[in-house]
Amino acid sequence: MNVLNISTRSKQYPLFIGKGLRYRVGELLKEMNRSYSKYLIITDETVAPLYLQDVIDSLGEVVTHIVPNGEKAKSFDHYYSCLTTALENGLDRKSCIIALGGGVVGDLAGFAAASYMRGIGFIQVPTTLLAHDSSVGGKVAINHPLGKNMIGSFYQPDAVIYDVETFQSLPDVEWRSGFSEVIKHALIWDSSFYEELKREIPTINELKNIDLTSILEKAIGVKAEVVSQDEKETGIRAYLNFGHTLAHAIEAELGYGKVSHGEAVAIGMIFAMRVSEKHYEIKLPIESIEEWFKQLSLPIRIPSGLSADKLIERMKMDKKAMHGEIYMVLQKKIGEVETTSIDEKVLYLLLEKEIERGL
Missing domain, CATH: 3.40.50.1970 (Rossmann fold)
Structure with missing residues (x-):
């Protein structure tokens, strides 16, 4: 212990x-x-x-x-x-x-x-x-x-x-869901932790057959460090919501329980990285992460039947939204994120493109 x-x-x-x-x-x-x-x-x-x-x-x-x-x-x-x-x-x-x-x-x-x-x-x-x-x-x-x-x-x-x-x-869906949040902690805070996870856990089978104590201590350590600096989400604690703005919109729009939370977060993280590329005019390793997510059987596309209009309305209800503006946690590079407002028209176009990818 x-x-x-x-x-x-x-x-x-x-x-x-x-x-x-x-x-x-x-x-x-x-x-x-x-x-x-x-x-x-x-x-x-x-x-x-x-x-x-x-x-x-x-x-x-x-x-x-x-x-x-x-x-x-x-x-x-x-x-x-x-x-x-x-x-x-x-x-x-x-x-x-x-x-x-x-x-x-x-x-x-x-x-x-x-x-x-x-x-x-x-x-x-x-x-x-x-x-x-x-x-x-x-x-x-x-x-x-x-x-x-x-x-x-x-x-x-x-x-x-x-x-x-x-x-x-746990059923496999819960292993995937939980591991998605472990990945999130690495993506927002620690690039070396991300590389370790990607290298050591290519599929869910590896995850299920190792002693998870060390990995969980690192993931929990990220959460603990963030919370120690910002207990009530007035600043950097919002970073823990990386991928969650779209994820919560998907969960609410589909109906709670139709998709697991971690699976929705996986979709949300991919989308947040695409928004980040557009916003910062940078290149992130999205294709590599998508391939890894596929190996883990994590979803990477917005579920069919959802519209950009409806998702944006849900995103406006996100707790980070202020004065009708949508705020998202965006990625400057692996291990470094920030919270920023996103132009609704830009967001709509990116959502439309992401929905088309899933068709």
Whole structure:
């Protein structure tokens, strides 16, 4: 087991990463001198039969609440049901909500913890590769039909307990989705990390058959460094949204859950690089990255049936948008990005061209 220290302006907390940690949640919390009056574990219907009992056994008596699998769980109705469970079971200000699952469960449970009695204890126990990103940094939210993650808060957990053994139950789509965000961390921050990933992991099979601890520590290290400098996204934390402006538009336009988040981000990163080439009048290794993404079975084209007009309307609802202007994270070179406004007409033409590539 390794321990990373996550430091933000509002809180410092440990991230434990290793094998078999789901059996040691209670033990690790005792080592941290954390004492809670009651635990509510929020998990989903896929994770519950696999790992819920392991965590319960490590803690003793707990309350549990199971939500559906996927983005549909990040709704007002399921958020309300989480709070109802907390109230019905007498959780107080010394209680703790544990998120056991992927990024969806982490977002939902975290927002419930942030708003219940104006904030109670919160522990992340992620079970997916994608959650290496979402479990760190304190962004918690639910979706609205008009936009992804539009209702939420910044609320740091008390700890992250990351058991990499849980990856073995993931379907290939979740491996691809999670690895897409690992690649994102390399592309925005560390060119040598990008070269390492491209060299060492040409396909998902390689990813599934190596010890991921070192790679995840590097990816989480990027997230931790960014968040330590900018906890509430007033500056460089927006860099973590590289590829997400289009990705969120695609997810919202298709309907949440029709494409995995990481797959949408892969499409968004390719598009952001094309916008970057146009904006900065530079050449980026897009063709090489596209070939790598194909080997990884990551999508590189905008799904059919989506229009430039509709995507732009969605992009205007992005959290980075200001005064009706669309802002995107663009790439100057591998490992260096910035946030800048994009002319809507230029964006429309580039979207049209990218949609044609997919036909």
